[in-house]
Amino acid sequence: MATRSTIMDTNSFRAEHADGLDAATRQLTDKRSKVLGESYRLFYRKPVHLVRGEGQYLWDAAGNKYLDVYNNVASIGHCHPAVIEAVNQQMKMLNTHTRYLHERILDYTEELLATTPDAIDRAMYMCTGSEANDLAIRVARAFSGGTGIIVSQEAYHGTSDLTSGVSPALGSGQPLAATTRLVSPPDAYRVNAPDLGEWFANEIQKQIDDMKAHGIKFAGFLADSIFSSDGVLPNPRGFLQKAVDVVHANGGIFIADEVQPGFGRTGDAFWGFARHGVLPDVVTTGKPMGNGIPVSGLLAKSDVLAAFSDDIPYFNTFGGNPVAMAAAQAVLTVIKEEGLQEHSRVVGAKLLAELQKLMDRHESIGDVRGAGLFIGFELVQDRTSKTPDKALALDLTEKLRDHRVLTSVAGPYGNVLKLRPPLAFQESDIDWLVGALDKSLTELGR
Helix, strand or coil: CCCCCHHHHCCECCHHHHHHCCHHHHHHHHHHHHHHCCCCCCECCCCCCEEEEEECEEEECCCCEEEECCCCCCCCCECCHHHHHHHHHHHHHCCCCCCCCCHHHHHHHHHHHCCCCCCEEEEEEECCHHHHHHHHHHHHHHHHCCCEEEEECCCCCCCCHHHHCCCHHHCCCCCCCCCEEEECCCCCCCCCCCCHHHHHHHHHHHHHHHHHHCCCCEEEEEECCCCCCCCCCCCCCCCHHHHHHHHHHCCCEEEEECCCCCCCCCCCCCCHHHHCCCCCCEEEECHHHCCCCCCEEEEEEHHHHHHHHCCCCCCCCCCCCHHHHHHHHHHHHHHHHCCHHHHHHHHHHHHHHHHHHHHHCCCCEEEEEECCCCEEEEEECCCCCCCECHHHHHHHHHHHHHCCEECEEECCCCCEEEECCCCCCCHHHHHHHHHHHHHHHHHCCC
């Protein structure tokens, strides 16, 4: 029997749900299975057929309006007019690869690097976060002379051969690389430690020592600084510094995967790593960078990157093309002009406070935590034992879908709702989301 993975098969449509579908939806799911094969997954027992989006809202084929509380691809909002206009205008003029001179990539790079610490002064471009993390691993190995990569226990960093080998969230059906080691997640809700940062640094040292015992030289620690796949673990701010110190003391580099916490998402800082006051050696990003246009990037300290780039030419046909750069530049401009980082901080704090109030009404809510518009909503069987309630989390996502709110789950137990709306999410949307959660939990008797 095939092994079901964590992030792909949780909250997914399966063959046993087909009989409950209407004829039109059943026709589409059957056709999808026939022409796309069996690796793809759809969300929900009754999949949503979306046809239009605007800002934080989506509409299905029947005209029903949904609140999107999951999407960081359209990070600044679905179909943002500034991105549409920038892409349209550049497409009319030129779209080609980076082996010709063009101002777009240079102007954008200067703007992007201005958001990072001064030591991070080089950029390279790809199309996906997987490609960015793949290159980051190559850079780490070139710089350190080692091969060993440490990631968190439920990490997801991509789908290429290298990145799937450091992505335990893909499940036991996807083998990890022999040079990969997993570190327990820095979960302040479940880890009983007086100093979480020191505890986490010790966990990393244990894995480095294990590598050494097996003849593997340590190359780097790759982490999403909000540990989103591990269940959204943002606090306490600053706890990552001791871990980064351990990484450097052992000759490795710290790669900050900013695909999820970057671009103003956490509100406290433009980059997720900056919330913790740490300086990465390499930064990777992807989805939110182009608001739906495939573009990703690797930013690095010049001396770290040189270990790779001085010897190995790199070329990505579509990476950094003028249309992708136009989209990315529009996203940066919108974040600044619309004040979306501060918006995320203010509205996110209000949303977090309202969600925490639900704990007084529903004993099944074990913890609510977050930073900006990135919140983890953890469900448990009881608060004393903190026993995860995956079944409730899955039923709750389905109930929320019925109330036209779209989200999904995360964490090693599949019991944490990952609430991560586009940054277009407004204070006026809080009632819809919180009300839907309240009603859904009540309907489920929890």
